[in-house]
Amino acid sequence: MGSQGVSACVWLLCAVLVADGKNVLLIIGDDAGFESDVYNNTAIQTPHLRELAKRSLIFKNAFTSVSSCSPSRGAILTGLPQHQNGIYGLHQDVHHFNSFDDVRSLPLLLSQAGIRTGIIGKKHVGPETVYPFDFAYTEENSSVLQVGRNITRIKLLVRKFLQSKDQRPFFLYVAFHDPHRCGHSQPQYGPFCEKFGNGEPGMGRIPDWTPQYYTPEQVQVPYFIPDTPSARADLAAQYTTIGRMDQGIGLVLDELRSAGHDNDTLVIFSSDNGIPFPNGRTNLYWSGRAEPLLISSPGQPRCRGEVSQSFASLLDITPTILDWFSIPYPDYKVFGKSVTLTGKSLLPALEAEQPWTTVYGSQSHHEITMYYPMRSVQHMQYLLIHNLNFKMPFPIDQDFYVSPTFQDLLNRTISGRPTNWFKTLHSYYLRDRWELYDRSKDPSEVKNIAGDPGYHDLFLTMQEMLRKWQWETSDPWICAPDGVLEEKLDPPCRPLHNEL
């Protein structure tokens, strides 16, 4: 048998395994980024992510559509951007955003198709009728620290889910609360809750966790974070918390293996949004949108640590999982408007590199008071951002505000000391309405070429791409800020003549 014969045989075997494969494990980190040796960060140890990566396809160009927790989780679990599924901002407390009642989410569609669904960890979306799970241990019925950061508890809950006598295929969503910040909610555990369960007095002890500690000197400072002692200490704390998540992932995968689901389960690991540092979370810059993404499918040819440069969006997770289970994509109406998934299944990328070069972004609120709607498209190396509320300063969230990194940046700015940052706070607050970057020449996105005549045609083309996507996804902000949407008129965007 020649090599072609072997290859065809391998392909056939894969196909059989895929047809056989019946479960999905989706693992989402909370504000997790590229602090992992999977993504070439050599300062931090994440052996369990590395192990997973060895049998995964590693996406180097994966992006969230929205850099905010609830909207991102809503987008992951519906395949619809926040402006289309209705969860325009955070779900908790006074923010209390929800998806539209008629949205058909992934857990709903799976449940209707006979798949058993489970969630362990941070849910942070609603309403319950849109996001139902058969098995649920979340902040809605438990302490989020216990179900989201106590990896022993998480391990046992995964075991409980997998030990069910229920023979249906399953979808298990493990949503770690690590490595989210804590300074605003539980400062007693350190800025990243890195002390929670570490065995020190008053911190409790998570039996399965062996904390790893880092010094400020050890960390690698990403280009978008000030290189200061405060920020380094902040990153060191983050690393410890990432380590807890990494060990938790190891435990979860062990449970999957012990339950005999090593070879019939699609495993996906990603995060909801950028890391909680300046220019990260709540931004649609690369540092706010880019996400780790590992997809492990038993026997798929590229699931052996291969790297994909194909563009993936977290909006693709719902179509990917529906595709895995061979469930047709939903097609229905909300408020009289067609709802179809604009994302794509990522499964073909597990077999061969794909020509995917475009992703879209859409953000409106984070906290209820943080209105800063943005729409974005990245096409190849080009990133276009439309800031709709651009005359007001970019807003800062409560959790990030109290962070050592931001406090240090603020104090250095006020006192005139060097910030060691690649931007000024002033330029960070005040943004142009349109931002266009050529990331091949300007990877840190500091040179706005939206007004550059040499890029004028590209600018227009990308504006048109963005507009088209906004129409396809029924964006209520489609005419903002220049006009009013009047759907019964032609054209439906009616000018306000307000001279912006």
Place this chain on the structure above:
Amino acid sequence: MGSQGVSACVWLLCAVLVADGKNVLLIIGDDAGFESDVYNNTAIQTPHLRELAKRSLIFKNAFTSVSSCSPSRGAILTGLPQHQNGIYGLHQDVHHFNSFDDVRSLPLLLSQAGIRTGIIGKKHVGPETVYPFDFAYTEENSSVLQVGRNITRIKLLVRKFLQSKDQRPFFLYVAFHDPHRCGHSQPQYGPFCEKFGNGEPGMGRIPDWTPQYYTPEQVQVPYFIPDTPSARADLAAQYTTIGRMDQGIGLVLDELRSAGHDNDTLVIFSSDNGIPFPNGRTNLYWSGRAEPLLISSPGQPRCRGEVSQSFASLLDITPTILDWFSIPYPDYKVFGKSVTLTGKSLLPALEAEQPWTTVYGSQSHHEITMYYPMRSVQHMQYLLIHNLNFKMPFPIDQDFYVSPTFQDLLNRTISGRPTNWFKTLHSYYLRDRWELYDRSKDPSEVKNIAGDPGYHDLFLTMQEMLRKWQWETSDPWICAPDGVLEEKLDPPCRPLHNEL
């Protein structure tokens, strides 16, 4: 018996009647204003409002706390401003704002106290668990045109409610959809649905309605509306629709009388927000906030067409009705924060003029895309408005945009023709962060004295009044736009140093 004895007797009689009085009828017009001879508009005929006014106390200084439909109805039915009850904007369609799940609304408190509750007409608030009614015919289960504008249908529903064998005292909320605009939703019936049910071909026929028609020359143009043929025709259409509501009010009061509840029912008439014309609805200027308010209590000394200058807020309606039923005001927590009513019972005003001189306002969204948070306080003749998103243009809503008045204003502005308006569109769009007006000298609020050194102390005093109310009502926007709210820190408003 001397006159003092008669007075004491009258007082005693009143007290007995009040104790005996057991029901409440709350009538709310939709975008209704002062187009009524009760408020000295002699161009329009509203005989039924006039009849009601003859046995009411007529408030000349009543104000909504928010100039937007759902938030105002939420505020009326909870006694809490929108930022405290959570319904930050419109409830329907993509806007889908709701009050917080734990809010204890008027219908909920009444129901718990053994009062039968009913709603007929436009509800426009949610969630259902917060605003439950025993008897409900609203847009949620019926055509809003039928339950909100078809006065024969409304009459029959009121009859049905009153014919109940249930002997509990009742609270009936009749929420007319008249005289709301229609241009955006049902343009086939004219800009104010003034043709709906008028008997013309295709318009249907409301048996109990005798339409009154007005010519553009007949109307009285308020100071804040351009005096143009288009606006006059628009007002004429509005008058016809107001006439339908007026006749509907007559029918509702006839039903109350026929059912024998003439002398045991507190009747309140008001509206949700200013009329849908420029400077009106969605604004916190006088023309957006000021509301008609009639309160009729059988036998109360001033309920005979007397006029009150005491300041009333629609936030007072819930405490007034609780007071009427002798139900204690609620005191509980939402998201860990105390919720107490900051409004007052208006019942004392029915006996004697009260020294009330202050009302507060709070608005955040109207449509989801219309983020323009404002906070206001009017103290005596002084009005202070804080525009939080002041660097962006004041937004225009879909319904108002297509109105003949606004289209005409827009076209005249573009073509440079005289607008016959007291402002320019430019000045209407672009507002100062702080606006302070002395209405005694400047009743149309065009001369902003916030920067006038002569009013500096007053400005500071009113800022402090506003801030105090925002704290008392747990306003999430309390630190916006200069700072971030950090409740665990002292002071809790932390500066952003963003140089606004």
